[in-house]
Amino acid sequence: MEAEAHYDYLVAVIGAGPAGLYAAKQLASHGVYVVLINRDIKPGGLAEYGIYHSKHKMKAGLRKQFRGILQAPNIEYYGNLVVGDKGDFTLKQLEALGFQAVIVTAGAQGTKWLGLPGEDLLGVYHAKDIVYHYNKLPPFSQKQFAIGKHVAIIGVGNVMLDIARWLIRDVKVEQVTAVARRGPAEVKFTKKEMESVARNLDLEALDEEMERVAPRMRAVGQDPGEARQFILSALEKAYDPVSDTRFTFDFLASPSRMLGSERGEVRGLEVEDTELVPKNGDTKANRLGTKRTLPVETVIFCIGDKVDEDFGLPVRWNEFVKHPEPRFPVGGNSYEAYDPEGEKAIEGVFVAGWSREASSGLVGVARKDGESGAQAVLQYLDGKSPMTEMGKFLEGFRQRLANLDKHVVTKPEWEMLENQEQAEADRLGLDEFKYASNEEMLAVIERANLQPAD
Numbered sequence: 001m002e003a004e005a006h007y008d009y010l011v012a013v014i015g016a017g018p019a020g021l022y023a024a025k026q027l028a029s030h031g032v033y034v035v036l037i038n039r040d041i042k043p044g045g046l047a048e049y050g051i052y053h054s055k056h057k058m059k060a061g062l063r064k065q066f067r068g069i070l071q072a073p074n075i076e077y078y079g080n081l082v083v084g085d086k087g088d089f090t091l092k093q094l095e096a097l098g099f100q101a102v103i104v105t106a107g108a109q110g111t112k113w114l115g116l117p118g119e120d121l122l123g124v125y126h127a128k129d130i131v132y133h134y135n136k137l138p139p140f141s142q143k144q145f146a147i148g149k150h151v152a153i154i155g156v157g158n159v160m161l162d163i164a165r166w167l168i169r170d171v172k173v174e175q176v177t178a179v180a181r182r183g184p185a186e187v188k189f190t191k192k193e194m195e196s197v198a199r200n201l202d203l204e205a206l207d208e209e210m211e212r213v214a215p216r217m218r219a220v221g222q223d224p225g226e227a228r229q230f231i232l233s234a235l236e237k238a239y240d241p242v243s244d245t246r247f248t249f250d251f252l253a254s255p256s257r258m259l260g261s262e263r264g265e266v267r268g269l270e271v272e273d274t275e276l277v278p279k280n281g282d283t284k285a286n287r288l289g290t291k292r293t294l295p296v297e298t299v300i301f302c303i304g305d306k307v308d309e310d311f312g313l314p315v316r317w318n319e320f321v322k323h324p325e326p327r328f329p330v331g332g333n334s335y336e337a338y339d340p341e342g343e344k345a346i347e348g349v350f351v352a353g354w355s356r357e358a359s360s361g362l363v364g365v366a367r368k369d370g371e372s373g374a375q376a377v378l379q380y381l382d383g384k385s386p387m388t389e390m391g392k393f394l395e396g397f398r399q400r401l402a403n404l405d406k407h408v409v410t411k412p413e414w415e416m417l418e419n420q421e422q423a424e425a426d427r428l429g430l431d432e433f434k435y436a437s438n439e440e441m442l443a444v445i446e447r448a449n450l451q452p453a454d
């Protein structure tokens with residue numbers, strides 16, 4: 001008898017980032033049989049392909065946890081398999097196959113375009129694409145990015161600092177300017193992340209900038225000295241600089257358009273000055289109508305992402321729509337997908353992690369959200385009859401995967417690939433080695449599959 005015959009419930013988890021992996025773990029530990037489907041060949045999501053590439057210890061620790069989760073006999077893993085309107089299966093096809101519930105933990109894969117003139121110019125990018133590039137996620141790993149001497153990076157969160165770090169410590173451009181629509185008191189980055197680039201700050205320029213925006217800060221009761229001190233507090237434990245890159249800030253400036261050369265390359269970022277307006281205990285940026293142009297050759301938006309609009313679920317405000325009156329709430333949150341036109345739940349479909357709240361929080365937050373999403377699924381399954389003939393169902397599902405016109409990567413194949421990458425890293429004396437294209441990864445797997453078993 002197949003192992004799966006011992007399980008009563010069958011759930012598909014879509015996306016093997018931290019949210020999906022921990023959702024799978026939670027479901028599996030409650031006796032559910034889980035089919036974990038992942039777009040990328042390897043699991044990990046942004047923990048593998050987002051977290052800064054030189055944070056080897058953190059990434060190795062997370063990989064170890066993920067390997068542990070995937071050891072569970074009642075979690076099947078399929079990498080290189082995309083769900084969505086343009087994917088290998090649509091969400092509806094997957095539901096129709098007969099999974100008792102589906103939990104979508106596919107992260108926030110869409111791009112938050114602001115609709116500004118010049119967004120299509122060469123040299124205008126979104127952070128996720130660059131982050132995927134330097135973390136070697138195919139196909140971004142193979143794309144070329146036109147990085148000029150002076151780069152404007154928009155937004156002042158930790159993603160901005162990761163991009164600044166790459167530009168300052170890896171690419172070594174001449175100048176990086178972080179552009180913030182609000183002021184120095186509203187930066188969202190942490191002191192720890194600022195340490196990697198603080199020694200490249202142009203301190204004179206920072207003081208001039210603080211002086212320039214101080215009246216607008218004081219107008220809403222903010223202390224410019226305190227905000228300056230926070231930025232400079234990173235200097236104490238700052239990394240030694242490795243380039244002469246000047247790192248500057250441009251506060252209270254909201255991007256309004258990108259200006260291009262005749263050849264369609266970005267040559268300037270036009271910003272509109274803003275003032276701060278108090279709003280619900282926070283502030284909001286109010287455009288003032290005066291505009292300036294920063295002469296830059298690259299613009300990188302680091303303003304968060306949105307979910308994939310082609311996934312097959314309704315989207316509102318960058319996120320999949322959740323049931324406003326959840327039947328299975330966890331911690332006061334709704335994890336149930338919702339059809340706002342039909343005003344009803346999308347039966348059996350749940351969302352968690354960055355698919356529930358786009359670009360929100362660290363790995364630990366995504367982990368907790370995946371676990372909570374799984375709790376919501378368990379509540380839902382509580383009222384359902386156990387699945388009969390799970391073995392037969394899974395056999396049919398595996399056959400469908402085998403009939404696809406592509407190589408879907410199984411758990412043993414992914415383990416072999418990881419071991420092979422580790423062996424390459426050891427051989428080359430590197431902290432990490434990654435094959436840069438899906439073709440290379442699949443060739444390694446296919447070669448190993450051809451080897452006779454011992």
Ligand SMILES: Cc1cc2nc3c(=O)[nH]c(=O)nc-3n(C[C@H](O)[C@H](O)[C@H](O)COP(=O)(O)OP(=O)(O)OC[C@H]3O[C@@H](n4cnc5c(N)ncnc54)[C@H](O)[C@@H]3O)c2cc1C
Binds near residue numbers: 083107
């Ligand atoms: C640049 C950057 C740096 C970060 N650095 C840190 C850090 O240093 N420390 C920290 O704690 N947190 C960090 N974070 C945050 C952390 O990475 C996220 O909190 C976490 O990864 C979100 O988990 P998730 O599972 O919801 O989504 P993701 O990690 O995005 O995982 C989504 C998964 O879904 C899969 N998928 C996507 N679409 C489909 C589809 N259509 N079909 C099937 N599968 C699909 C993807 O292959 C991926 O495996 C960083 C985030 C970013 C963007």
Ligand SMILES: NC(=O)c1ccc[n+]([C@@H]2O[C@H](COP(=O)([O-])OP(=O)(O)OC[C@H]3O[C@@H](n4cnc5c(N)ncnc54)[C@H](OP(=O)(O)O)[C@@H]3O)[C@@H](O)[C@H]2O)c1
Binds near residue numbers: 154155159182303304
């Ligand atoms: N090393 C790490 O630990 C690490 C690294 C990377 C990411 N992360 C985590 O991942 C999550 C996402 O990070 P993030 O940096 O993408 O998000 P974030 O912290 O929310 O920062 C986004 C920035 O973009 C700005 N922004 C948003 N919309 C804008 C618009 N329309 N025009 C101009 N500016 C706009 C925001 O300004 P407003 O404040 O004015 O909205 C903010 O400064 C966070 O939880 C972060 O901590 C952690």
